[in-house]
Amino acid sequence: MTAGFSPPPYPYDRLDEIVAIAGRHEGGAVDLSIGTPCDPSPDAVLAALCAGDSARGYPPSIGTKELRAAAAGWIHRRLGATVDPAAQVAACVGTKEFVASLPQYLKLRDPSRDTVLYPAISYPTYEMGATLAGLRAVPYLELADIDDRDARRALAIWVNSPANPTGELHDLDAAAAWGRERAVPVISDECYAEFTWSGPATTILRNGTDGLLAVHSLSKRDNFAGARIGFYAGDGALVHYLREVRKHAGLMPPGPVQAAAVVALGDDAHVEVQRERYRARLARLVEVLAAAGYPAALPAGAFYLWVAAPEGDAWQMARDLAAKAGVVVSPGEFYGPHGAGFVRVAAVQPDDRVELAASRIGA
Template sequence: MAHPGAPGRGFRRAARRVRPRGRGPRPGRGGGVSVDQGDRKGFVPPPYPYDLLDEARAAAAALPGGAVDLSIGTPGDPVPDVVATALGAAVDPARPYPPSVGSADLLGAVCGWFDRRLGLSLEPAAVGVCVGTKELVVGLPQVLRLRDPGRDTILYPAVSYPSYAMGAELAGCRAVPVAVDAEWRIDLSAIDEADAARALGLWVNTPGNPAGALDDLAAAAAWGRERGVPVLSDECYIEFTWDGSPRSILQHGTDGVLAAHSLSKRSNLAGLRVGYYAGDAELVHYLREVRKHQGFMIPGPAQAAGAVALGDQAHVEAQAGRYLRRMRLLVELLAGLGIEATLPQGGFYLWVAAPDGDAWGLTRRLAETLGIVVSPGEFYGPQGSGHVRIAVVAPDDRLDLVAERAAAAS
């Protein structure tokens, strides 16, 4: 009989299917299904990481009450009432195409938020909107390469959101991971100057996904300016900064930097796809103009609801309190199983070292004992192996069920 902490054969197969990022795609391996490419040598999508968790989901679903999915950072709490009201009031079948760059109300709300929360004075012309942050993250390398065809490289933290690397690959660029330090912060000193000379951009992420670390954004901005490399700062978890005040790379000047933000995490609006960006004036203008031609538009009602969401801080503070309570609960529950976890500096993920270094084994154990589905750390890069990421996004009643299971297991 297999050891309770050892992954089953299905888990081991899934682990082997996760391709380390930063390398070229494997021909004929799209979505985990054999594909006859014939004479074509083009890009074939690798398996989507979260599609590899079917066995864990099945094990968790077998428990009374079913699976509690904590593998993906999709907020599970309700849309704030003030936003739901605004969304309903904004529906108009005769409404024309919404502005690609963002409505005046939404751009004004973005500028107001930057002023109130970060003390930054921005003009609406220095801001643009995107159809959720992921769309911007994945699409930026292509646009940056059009802007600077002499360069071909995207730099990104070695343990990070998988879309940084995938965006580079989809644009035909080199995706080059940058090592992170013992605290999971990007190590700028590890960047090869030969790669920097070819770089279209450097991604940083504060608070970070998956580990919740806070990068030195002043140092990142200075690094990019010294080398003429745009620094792209993913700040979608900024409202959930636990160690100190929210921080943005824009607080260190806008030249040569771009900050990306989202209402998906902040306001539980993942389904509306409302994101925005701000920073270097020339780069923001370029993006706004290119995106007009691409036809990217946030639906008008979503823009109206987004403007209202940005003007209301009460629902954000309430959500932050929920996430902190849930993380503390899970830290306690894991300790009862002999698994050490600590609160992050920011974000709503617990980044947990597997006691024996076997992340897939821990994934199976948590599915079978607590009924929760978590993500093995290698989804976020090879340096993340040996860890799992737990997203505290399930509603409180579902986590109460997890607590009951933990009590029965201890």
């Protein structure tokens, strides 16, 4: 019997040893591994979940008119680009499902291509989405490194800025040009755009929309990860195709969640508060790591510290941090082989938990 696909262990399921070491401290482990928000969603957003009767009927898969208008307005107001809410925006059930399912839909659209290009140090779902679709997942470090043979076979290329896990800001203009020159759709994951520290927030859609999609989430911006809501915007033909195929797959964000997202996207004040929370938390974690013997630098974007491990041994560094400070961090190999000499530290615990870790090492 031919063996079928065997799913690899989910990365964070491999942290049991580290969690156990950190948990020996009084007060338990301080988990800085998974990038899940810890701060409250705005009261008005939570209230909108309970208002009206939008849970009664089936919600529009593509997003309500109000949601698409709010998304387009936010892109224009905060990121400086223009899209048509009627034809160039659609909702998704959180962006992880979109990232994971996109390759199979693109393969149906263009059976002549079989490759998904993605950053070599990145969110693991870019690679897994291609794998689940039965496609080639080909990593790249720089655009210039991509082999012409892989480019000719590419269904799409992923870019991510600000980047998870490194916090880097990438050249979205160069990515847009690269894709257009080769007729390869560029899918830009911009979920951390509001948390850009070096310069203003931006989007690949400042280059127009032809051949481009931007993907956005309310999980990080609005501490709304449990609601599972996001949206994609850009090339009208590609958005139309994805809208239609996703209708058939039954992918639709719940009606109350869509209503709440309209409120969230219309309010920038709570985002400024959240930005300052993350900025302060990142700075404090730099101090905590320094006290533990691991120098770290603030990122250009996102809410992670990407820290080199001594002698490249990230697992030993993770064990040491768990033993000294009771913190749990992610070894960089979770984000690809090129990240193996680093750890990722997520600024996603409340300040009192961060201070608990700091007190354990006299920071």
